[in-house]
Amino acid sequence: MNIFKMAWRNVWRNTRRTTVTIAAMTLALMVEVLYSGLVLGYFQGLEDDLLDLEVGDVQIFAPDYLDTPSIYSAIQDPVPLLATLNDMGYPACPRLLGGALAAADESSAGVALRGVEVDLEKEVTLIDENVADGVWLDSADKRGVVIGRRLARTLAVEPGDEIVLLTQAADGSIAHDLFRIRGVLLGIADGTDRTAVYMNGEAFRELMEFPEGVHQVIVRRPQDVDLKSAAQAIGQVATGLDVKTWKELMPLVATMLESTRGMIVIIFLVVYIAIAILVLNAMLMAVFERIREFGILKAIGVGPFYVFGLILVEAGIQTLVALFSGLVLALPGMWYLSEVGIDVGSLGGMNVMGLAMRPVWNGIYTLDTVIVPIILLVVIVFCAVLYPALKAALIRPVQAMHHR
Amino acid sequence: MDEADVKSVVKLEQVTKVYRQGAVDVHALRGLDLTVGKGEFVAICGPSGSGKTTALNLIGALDRTTSGEVWLEGNNLNRLNRQQLSRLRRDRIGFVFQAYNLIPVLTAFENAEAVLALQGGSAARRQERVMALLAEVGLKGMEHRRPHELSGGQQQRVAIVRAIAAEPAVVLADEPTANVDSETADNLLEIMGRLNQERGVTFIFSTHDSRVMDRARRLVRMVDGRVASDSKS
Ligand SMILES: Nc1ncnc2c1ncn2[C@@H]1O[C@H](COP(=O)(O)OP(=O)(O)OP(=O)(O)O)[C@@H](O)[C@H]1O
Ligand SMILES: [Mg+2]
Numbered sequence: 001m002n003i004f005k006m007a008w009r010n011v012w013r014n015t016r017r018t019t020v021t022i023a024a025m026t027l028a029l030m031v032e033v034l035y036s037g038l039v040l041g042y043f044q045g046l047e048d049d050l051l052d053l054e055v056g057d058v059q060i061f062a063p064d065y066l067d068t069p070s071i072y073s074a075i076q077d078p079v080p081l082l083a084t085l086n087d088m089g090y091p092a093c094p095r096l097l098g099g100a101l102a103a104a105d106e107s108s109a110g111v112a113l114r115g116v117e118v119d120l121e122k123e124v125t126l127i128d129e130n131v132a133d134g135v136w137l138d139s140a141d142k143r144g145v146v147i148g149r150r151l152a153r154t155l156a157v158e159p160g161d162e163i164v165l166l167t168q169a170a171d172g173s174i175a176h177d178l179f180r181i182r183g184v185l186l187g188i189a190d191g192t193d194r195t196a197v198y199m200n201g202e203a204f205r206e207l208m209e210f211p212e213g214v215h216q217v218i219v220r221r222p223q224d225v226d227l228k229s230a231a232q233a234i235g236q237v238a239t240g241l242d243v244k245t246w247k248e249l250m251p252l253v254a255t256m257l258e259s260t261r262g263m264i265v266i267i268f269l270v271v272y273i274a275i276a277i278l279v280l281n282a283m284l285m286a287v288f289e290r291i292r293e294f295g296i297l298k299a300i301g302v303g304p305f306y307v308f309g310l311i312l313v314e315a316g317i318q319t320l321v322a323l324f325s326g327l328v329l330a331l332p333g334m335w336y337l338s339e340v341g342i343d344v345g346s347l348g349g350m351n352v353m354g355l356a357m358r359p360v361w362n363g364i365y366t367l368d369t370v371i372v373p374i375i376l377l378v379v380i381v382f383c384a385v386l387y388p389a390l391k392a393a394l395i396r397p398v399q400a401m402h403h404r
Numbered sequence: 405m406d407e408a409d410v411k412s413v414v415k416l417e418q419v420t421k422v423y424r425q426g427a428v429d430v431h432a433l434r435g436l437d438l439t440v441g442k443g444e445f446v447a448i449c450g451p452s453g454s455g456k457t458t459a460l461n462l463i464g465a466l467d468r469t470t471s472g473e474v475w476l477e478g479n480n481l482n483r484l485n486r487q488q489l490s491r492l493r494r495d496r497i498g499f500v501f502q503a504y505n506l507i508p509v510l511t512a513f514e515n516a517e518a519v520l521a522l523q524g525g526s527a528a529r530r531q532e533r534v535m536a537l538l539a540e541v542g543l544k545g546m547e548h549r550r551p552h553e554l555s556g557g558q559q560q561r562v563a564i565v566r567a568i569a570a571e572p573a574v575v576l577a578d579e580p581t582a583n584v585d586s587e588t589a590d591n592l593l594e595i596m597g598r599l600n601q602e603r604g605v606t607f608i609f610s611t612h613d614s615r616v617m618d619r620a621r622r623l624v625r626m627v628d629g630r631v632a633s634d635s636k637s
Contacts, residue, residue: 001514001521009509293507299466300519300566301494303487397466401501 003306007313014286021282022322025377028275029326032373034333036264037363041337043260045358050253052126053188055246056218058231060092060238065215071098071170074213075241081217082120084237089222090230093117093124094214096204100167102147102197104155111151112195113165115204124220127185127198134159134183142203144182148196152184159183165197169209177207268376275377276384283315283388294392295400304393311389312382319381323374337363412475413573413606414440414463419472421458421629432458434629435472440574440608445600447620448610455629456610457578463608464497464576465489477573494522498567498575500609503583505563506551512538512558513547516565523570537565541595557588564595568605577609581616593619 011018051057060081065073075081078094085092096115101108118139122128128136137146145163147155157163161181169175179199187193205211217238221230227245235243247254287294294307341362363369421433432455440446448456461467462474465481474481476496484492493499498519506515514521516538520530538547541561551559560580567575577596581589593616599605609616617623625633 001510001518006507006509013509292504296499296501296505296507298490299464299493299499299501301490301522303490398461 001302003309003313007310007317010286010290010310011314011317017282017285018318021279022318022325024275024278025319025322025381026326026329028271029322029373029377030330030333032268032271032376033326033330033365033370034337034363035267036373037334037365037369038337038342038361039260039264039267040366040369041341041362041364043257044364045362047257049358050189050250051220051246053130054125054127054192055249056125057221057227057246058219058234059244059246059249060217060219060234061215061242061244063240063242066242066244069097069215071208071210071215074210074215075217076213078214078217081238081241085217085219085234088233088237090219090234091124092217092219093120094201095216095218096201096208096210097215098167098204098208098210100165100197102151102155103164103166104157104161107155109151109154110195111147111165111197112191113167113204113208114196114198115201116198117201124218127188130186130188131183132186134181136183137198137200138182139200141182142200142206143177143179144200145179146183146185146198147181148193149184149187150193151195151197152181154194157181165207167208169207171209173209175207175209179203264372265376268373272376272380276380279315279318279381280384280387283311283385284391286314287311287388287392290392291395291400294395295397298395298400299397307395308389308393311392312385315381315385315389319378323377327370327374334363334365338365412439413442413444413477414438414608415473415475416459416463417473417475419459419462419474420470421455421462421467422470432629433462433469436626436630438624438631438634440606442573442606443600443604444606444608444622445597445620446608446622446624447617448608448624448626449612449617450626450632452612454626456626458629459626460576460578460608460610463574464499465493494519495570496573498570498572498605500560500563500567500575500577500580502579503556503559505566506559508551511548511550512543512554512562515551516562516569518566519570534565534569537569538562541565555588556584557591560584560588560592561595564592564599568599568603572605574606574608577607579610579612581611581613586615589613589616 060075062073062075082092082094094117096113098113098115100111100113102111116137118137131146132149134146137144147157152158155163159181163179163181164176165179166174166176185192185196219234221227225233227247231243231245297307341360344359344361416436416438419433419436420431423430423432436455436459438459448459450456458467462469462481463476465476465484469482476492479492481489481492507518510518513534517530517534520534535547538544541564543558543561543565546554546558551562554562564575567577581592584592596607597619600607611617620637622634622636624631
C-alpha cells in the first residue's frame with residue numbers, strides 16, 4: 001500500500017471539505033505574500049525617501065559639531081575631500097547649517113538654514129524633485145529659498161512671497177535680509193517640514209558672514225557596498241572628521257524600520273492561526289470518520305508510523321496544492337502592486353513615525369517575501385495536523401471497531 | 405480426525421477478561437479454556453454477551469487478557485509487546501470482521517493484497533497469488549472495483565482473500581455472515597469450507613446463525629464467558 005497513493009485518494013474522498021481547506025490555505029498564502037511585499041515596500045519606501053531626501057547614507061562633520069552644533073564647528077577645507085569621495089564613486093555634497101528667525105507679515109518662526117551647492121546637491125539627493133509648490137533653488141537666484149511645508153503654513157506664505165531671515169552672523173553681528181519663497185517642499189520628515197529653509201550656499205555665506213568651510217557633507221554609497229563598509233571607506237579618507245551612518249544619526253527610525261520583519265510575522269501568525277484551526281478541524285473530521293478504517297489497518301498489522309505518516313502526507317498534499325495555487329494566484333497581484341502600486345491619494349504625505357508617506361504605495365517582492373509565508377504555512381499546518389495524526393496512529397483496533 | 409494428529413494452533417487457558425465500565429466490572433470471560441488444532445473449522449456460538457467477540461479479540465492479539473494465558477502456535481501472547489503483537493497479527497492471523505472490512509479507497513485487488521503488501525516481497529508474486537485467490541472466490545473481473553461497487557457478500561469474499569492470502573496460522577471471523585442474506589451466507593460458508601478442506605486453513609468464527617452452526621465441523625457453545633459445550637460432528 002503506497003502511502004502517497006493512499007493519501008492522495010483519501011484527500012479526494014470528501015471533495016468539498018478538501019476544496020474548502022485548500023481554498024482557505026490558498027487565500028491565506030496569497031494574502032500573506034501580497035501583504036508582506038506591501039509592508040516591506042512601505043517601509044522600504046520610507047527608508048528610501050528618508051535617505052534620498054534627508055540624510056543620505058553617511059554624513060561627515062567636524063569632530064565637535066554633533067555634540068555642540070555651532071557655526072564655528074566646520075570642516076575647513078572640504079574641496080579635496082569632496083573630490084576624493086567623488087573619485088571613489090561616493091557622490092557627496094556639502095551643506096552649511098545655521099539657525100535663524102524667519103518672519104513674514106504677521107508671523108515668525110525659528111528655522112534651520114540649510115545652505116546647499118545647488119548643482120552638486122542634484123548629484124547626491126533627490127530633494128530638488130520633492131517640491132510641492134513652486135520650484136527648487138537656482139544657482140542664479142541668490143535671494144530664492146525653498147521651505148518646508150509646515151513652515152509655509154506657520155508663516156502663511158506661498159511661492160512668490162517674501163520673508164525676512166534674522167540671525168546672528170559668524171562675526172557676532174546681527175544679520176538680516178529679505179528672501180523670496182521659490183518653492184514649498186512636499187512632506188519629508190517632521191523636522192524638515194517644520195523648520196527647514198533651503199538656500200543658496202553663497203547667500204548663506206553672505207548672510208552669515210561665513211566665507212569658508214562647511215558644516216556637513218552628505219555622502220551616498222554605491223549600490224553594491226553595504227552601509228558599514230561604506231562608512232569605513234569614507235572614514236579612511238575623512239581623516240580627523242566625524243563620520244556617521246544614517247543609522248547612527250537616526251537610531252530610533254533605523255530600529256523601527258528594522259523591526260518591520262517582526263511586525264509582518266505577527267500579522268502572519270494571526271492569519272495563519274485561523275488557518276491552523278480550520279486545518280485542525282478538517283483533519284480531525286477526516287480522522288474521526290475513518291476510525292473504523294484505522295482500526296482495520298491496525299488489526300491487519302499496519303504500524304502506528306504508517307498511519308501517522310498517512311495523515312501527514314494527506315495534509316502535505318493539500319498544502320502543496322495550496323502553495324501552488326496560492327503562488328500562481330498571487331503573481332498578478334505581485335505584478336500589479338510592484339509595478340503600478342496603490343494610489344493612496346490624499347493619504348500621501350501623511351506623517352507616519354515622523355516620515356512622510358509616498359503618494360503611491362508599491363509592494364516589493366523578493367524571494368524572502370514569498371519564502372517566509374510558505375515556510376510559516378508549512379510549519380503551522382504541520383503543527384495543526386500533529387494531534388489528528390497522533391490520534392489516528394494510536395487508535396486501538398478493539399476500540400476502533402466499537403466506534404460507530 | 406485422530407486426536408493425536410491435532411497440533412494446537414490456538415490455546416486458551418483459564419482466560420478471564422474484565423471490562424471496567426464506569427464503576428462496574430463487566431466479566432466478559434470467566435475462565436475460558438479452548439484449544440483449536442491445525443486445520444480445524446470451528447464455530448463459536450452462544451447468546452449475545454456470552455463473550456464470543458471478546459474471545460476472538462484475545463486470540464487475535466487485539467486485546468490483552470485480565471488473567472490466564474493465550475498461546476498462538478506456541479507463543480504466549482502475554483509475553484509479547486505491542487510491536488510484536490502487530491507483527492504477529494500481520495504474519496500469522498487473518499481477520500474477517502462483521503462488516504466494513506475493506507478500505508474504501510483501495511480496489512478489491514489492493515484490499516486483498518494489503519497483508520501481503522505489508523509483508524513486502526515481490527509484487528509479481530503477490531499479483532499472481534491474489535488474482536488466483538480472487539478468481540477462486542468468484543471475483544474474477546471485479547479486481548479493480550472499489551468496495552462501494554461490490555455487494556456485501558462480495559466485500560466479505562475480498563476480506564476472506566485478504567485474510568488467507570498470507571497463509572496465516574488461523575483466520576478469525578467475527579460473525580462474518582451477519583450482514584448478508586442467507587443465500588450469500590451459504591455461499592461464504594461454502595467458500596470458507598472449501599478453503600479449509602483444500603488448503604487446510606484453520607478457521608474460527610463466531611455466529612448466531614443456525615445454518616452456519618450446521619456447517620461447522622466443531623461447535624463451541626459459550627455461556628457467561630465459559631465454554632458450555634464443545635461438540636464435533
Ligand atoms: N469494550 C467493552 N467495554 C465494556 N464492556 C464490554 C466491552 N466489550 C464487551 N463488553 C461486555 O463484555 C461482554 C461480552 O461481550 P462480547 O462482545 O464478547 O459478547 P458477544 O458474545 O460477542 O455478544 P454478541 O453476540 O452480541 O456479539 C458483554 O457483556 C459486553 O457488554
Ligand atoms: Mg460479538
